[in-house]
Amino acid sequence: MKLSKYNRIQYIGDDTIIYNTATSGVLMLDKKYSEEFRKLQEFNNFSNEKLVTELKKAQIVLDDSVDEVKNVQLSNLVNRFDSTRLSLTIAPTLECNFACPYCYEEGVRYNDMDSSIQDGIIDFIKDHKTISRLSVCWYGGEPLLKLDIIRNLTNRILENLGDLNYSAAIVTNGYLLNKDVALELKELKINSVQVTIDGVKEIHNLRRKLVSGEGTFDTIINNLKECCEIIPIVVRINVDRTNIAGVNSLVEFFEESGLLNKIKFYLAPVDDMNSSCKNKNCFDMKEFSEEEINFYQSCLKRGVRSFQIPKSYFGICGAVSLNSYVIDPKGDLYKCWDEIGRYESSVGNVLTGVESNSRLADWLLHNPGMENEECRECDVLPICYGGCAYHIMKKGDHKCSSIRFNSEKVVELLYNDR
């Protein structure tokens, strides 16, 4: 037997807390078992069966023959090349009613999806004969500007679904999400809505404004109140150095307006995808991880646990997975959301099929978790596997998971909130 290299061990008072990043298991040992665990660490003494049985459940201890790094790589490959699933991110339009200053879709072709492309999507799905699960994420531009296309395509997908397991979600700015729309989205099997809010009214309206320049906060909040009991809503709070100070006020606002316990929300760092952070306002991950802890603490004070131990997903994202595509209104296929509408990055079209071009090969062969020594040896490898593939391939840097920097604090919050 041996200890896992993915254990993060910390001590609070007499207790020992062990977090295994490969299984997400967090085990607390009291004084008595802490002593036993120390023996195990120091003298390789695995004789306490009760302790070892528990430790094994989270792979905190393993058989000597197990090569954990290889197992992580294997999990990455198996899940990436699973041909039983097809994940499509579909943008019915790239038009948007907002003009956010940090939008990475700036300069892309603003057009809507015509019926020939919708036909092509249905055929594209049918051509994937090995799938048993289909998941769709409606995206844009602002997808609710073209609810008619979402309606038509969903109905056609459902008609042709057969035995396929189907799930759908939508990413929207929330401006057009009223009660009737929410009811229709539910009818259309959309089971999750992501809306972005950037802070309290004054801050949000500076950043997430209509093309006309008008603010959008009041409308979005009213829409959330109308819809949050109809359909699950997740609020993404985009933060950088310019708006982080207002995040606590936003949580307070959610509490005052009765939304706090009716929606889920999380912080996300604004990312420099297209030099949108010209003024160096983006956080690096270490800074962001500290802000995240402040945010979690603020939520906990209000009785809401807004954090969880991240699941190990072995670096799987749609961009590096075999059966996952982003489809723009022209039917062009992309691997990464951040490339939508940029034809030079496409890997085919729904009308002509997937092209085996070098761009596709680059995504599918992307393997930073094994090729980069720092990542390969990192104890959060099972969670991020080298981080965002787009970052590495296009910008040459590794965007680590925030848990790499703040796991000790997260575990401490978990411990105190138990």
Add this chain to the structure above:
Amino acid sequence: MEWLNKPETIKPETTCLIRVCSTRDDGACPRHSCGIQACLTKACYMNFSN
């Protein structure tokens, strides 16, 4: 001992290694004699050398 966060539940049906590693025509796990299971379970491949 207390679990503050339970380890991820093993779901045998979620992952199939056949296309990746099986060398057997019947699709059974190449490294184990579990026989009736065509899919390697997660528990199985996480302890691949057992």
